[in-house]
Amino acid sequence: QLKTDFYKNTCPNVESLVRSAVRLKFQQTFVTAPATLRLFFHDCFVRGCDASMLLASPNGKAEKDHPDNLSLAGDGFDTVVKAKAAVDSDSKCRNKVSCADILALATREVVAMTGGPFYPVELGRRDGKISTLTSVQHQLPGEGFNLDQLNTMFARRGLSQTDMIALSGAHTLGFSHCNRVSKRLYNFSPKSSIDPTLNKAYVAQLKQMCPLRVDPRIAINMDPTTPNTFDNAYYKNLQQGKGLFVSDQILFTDSRSRNTVNFFASNNDAFKQAFATAMTNLGRVGVLTGNQGEIRFDCTRPN
Ligand code: HEM
Ligand SMILES: [Ca+2]
Ligand SMILES: [Ca+2]
Secondary structure, three states: OOEOOOOOOOOOOHHHHHHHHHHHHHHHOOOHHHHHHHHHHHHHHOOOOOOHHHOOOOOOOOHHHOHHHOOOOHHHHHHHHHHHHHHHOOOOOOOOOOHHHHHHHHHHHHHHHOOOOOOOOOEOOEEOOOOOOHHHOOOOOOOOOOHHHHHHHHHOOOOOHHHHHHHHHHHHOOEEEHHHOHHHHHOOOOOOOOOOOOOHHHHHHHHHHOOOOOOOOOEEEOOOOOOOOOOOHHHHHHHOOOOOOHHHHHHHHOHHHHHHHHHHHHOHHHHHHHHHHHHHHHOOOOOEOOOOOEOOOEOOEOO
16 A cells, blocks of 8 residues: 555655755764664554654653653654655645655664665555554563563564564664663572573673663663664674563574574674565554545644
């Protein structure tokens, strides 16, 4: 239903307009890349890829206000606002391109700019009008999830285990916060205070960055080897016990997903290809098309 040339007649330059705006923003701050990528994921998992996550909060009860979204970096939202302004600066395009499509295009740009694949982006999504805190409940994966929980949550959106493993490779970029990992370092289980699947040297490193009772706002790299490059280092890290979250490390620990991790670790091109396919599948989740929804004038509020 979505098509790569959806705006062929209404806004033929949409891709280059978004690209220049995202490039400019990326030059100002690297966080643009991980922030936009994560925003797209969270948007698609809640009510589908409809830009619901971008809607401002009039009453403190929007999607944005859910605890799982409070750590979304502001630069992701700002990237979409800037790209939308660039699109609307072209009189032919003004109010013709949905915020959901602008987010999908901006996400492709940040992936490509950091070294990931440049893949065709399907377009034609419409913007949703609803954003509620309760619609986020149980829709986003937790950092403590096991393989079955991850597979169930992704399968509900038509995404395979391979898609899930490839998409988890997004953790090759960006930051987390100490509160997400302290349980694995200090308080893992009655049997062992440290998660036994963690690499010992990595534990020491993490404990140094995240001492007990550290300020929970302290940020740490998710990929300790190449935090600013979109590459398959994430999977090589998993092979060495250097997955930051339980939900990362389980992909290698569980024998049902280990082969795919080993394959992506050994072949960056295969990972990039699988990531592109999985992003296309993610971009189709729950989309509004045709005359459903609307084309928002302002990405932060319904028309
Ligand atoms: C598989 C299950 C997943 C879990 C449990 C998970 C969980 C998390 C958590 C807890 C953080 C850190 C938040 C913080 O402390 O600030 C994070 C960051 C991030 N996640 Fe995921 N995530 C998952 C999948 C994904 C997917 C599918 C994508 C995108 C395709 C993604 C992209 C990112 C990015 C780019 C960051 C870094 C954000 C930044 O630097 O601002 N994650 N994720
Ligand atoms: Ca959404
Ligand atoms: Ca990396």
